[in-house]
Amino acid sequence: MSLREPLVVGAFRAAWRFARVVPEDVAVTASRRVADRLARRGGPRVEQLRRNVAHARPDAGPAELDVLVRDGLRSYARYWLDAFRLPGWTRERTVGTVRMDHGEQLRAALADGRGAIGFLGHLGNWDHAAAWSATELAPVVTVAERLRPEEVYEEFLAFRRSLGVEVLPLGDPATFGTLLRRLRAGAFVPLLADRDLSAAGVEVDFLGERVRMAQGPAALALATGAPLFPFGLFHEVAGGRRVLVIDVGPQVPVPDRRPDETSREHRRRAVAQMTQACADALAAVVVAHPDEWHVLQPVFGQG
Incomplete structure (x- = not known):
């Protein structure tokens, strides 16, 4: 364990306790002030958010980008x-x-026990x-x-289990097989x-550039026959x-296999086309709600 890790664990636990014990209006005000302070101070992560958001609003001037970055940090703090x-x-x-919009196909697939897959971006509040x-x-x-640190990871696993969510580790060789079994049992x-x-x-x-996105959602849909849906998450104030x-976007279709294609070639092309369809749906949501796209890491220039 590095010398920094105990500090990270301590800061995480302090933030967790503060958020839970203080009145909500006080916590919301405090989170907004922290976000505004970070926006004014800047730094590598804030500048990365600015570069990412600029792809969603390429015609925005400096003042508009300042507002989008501030609002993005407020949204991230609220998350x-x-x-x-x-x-x-x-x-x-x-x-x-x-409120779920356009979820009829998704509900029908889950009601039939077929399972379903969602392609999500870091938007809104996915938890x-x-x-x-x-x-x-x-x-x-x-x-x-x-x-x-590992302690923070274990805290998050326990937190998500408390919400009724099973979380599998990225990069574990057993994860894909477990996902296949869960989908065949009707999971979302x-x-x-x-x-x-x-x-x-x-x-x-x-958003106008070549980037790399995860192939897992499309690969699972091809392997199981479970339907794949792109999702947008964002907030509104109602009442x-x-x-x-x-x-919920429309189900992403599986391309037909061409007569001259091998199964491997068809799979590669299908994964690419299905992932592109999901990327297009995600781009539309990010353009409409750039302040709710919580990505402070490099996305563009990674293709």
Whole structure:
């Protein structure tokens, strides 16, 4: 363990306790002030967010980008605040502050026991969406990057289990096989796929550039026959309440195999086309809600 790791664990636990014990309005105000301070101070992560958001709004001038970065950091801080407080929410709040749009195909697939796969970006609050889905749709199984320090990773596993979500480790050779079994048993498998963390991703066009995104969602759909849906997550205020909108895109079709294609060639082409369809759907949501795209790491120039 490095000398820095105990500090990270301590800071994480302090933030977790603070978010849970103070009144919500106080915590929201504090999170916004922290976000605004970070926006003014800048730094590598803030500048990376600025570069990412600029791809969604290429005509934005410096002043508009300043506002988008500030709002993006406020949204990201609110994500963490809500995530820390989620285990203490009532079922009524967890369920009652979510609206799913265009989810008929998804519900039908899960009701038939076929399982379903979601292609998600780092938008809105995916932990809240997963908690809602575990209650309202089907058992939820997903994959997460193994964080350092290990204690923080274990805390997050316990947190997501408390929401009814099974989390499998990214990079474990057994993970893909487990996902296959869970899908065949009727589970819902939403996967964050807008960043390729495996070095085995697929090149796609995204917001005017070539980038790499995870191939897992398309590969699982091909292997199991479970339908693949792109998802958009963003917030609206309705009736005085902040509501998480889960916007389900149309099912992504599997391309027909060409007469001259081998099965391997068809799989490679199908994964690329299906991932591109998901990237197109994600791009539309990011353009509409750039402040809710929580990516402070490099995305562009990685293709």
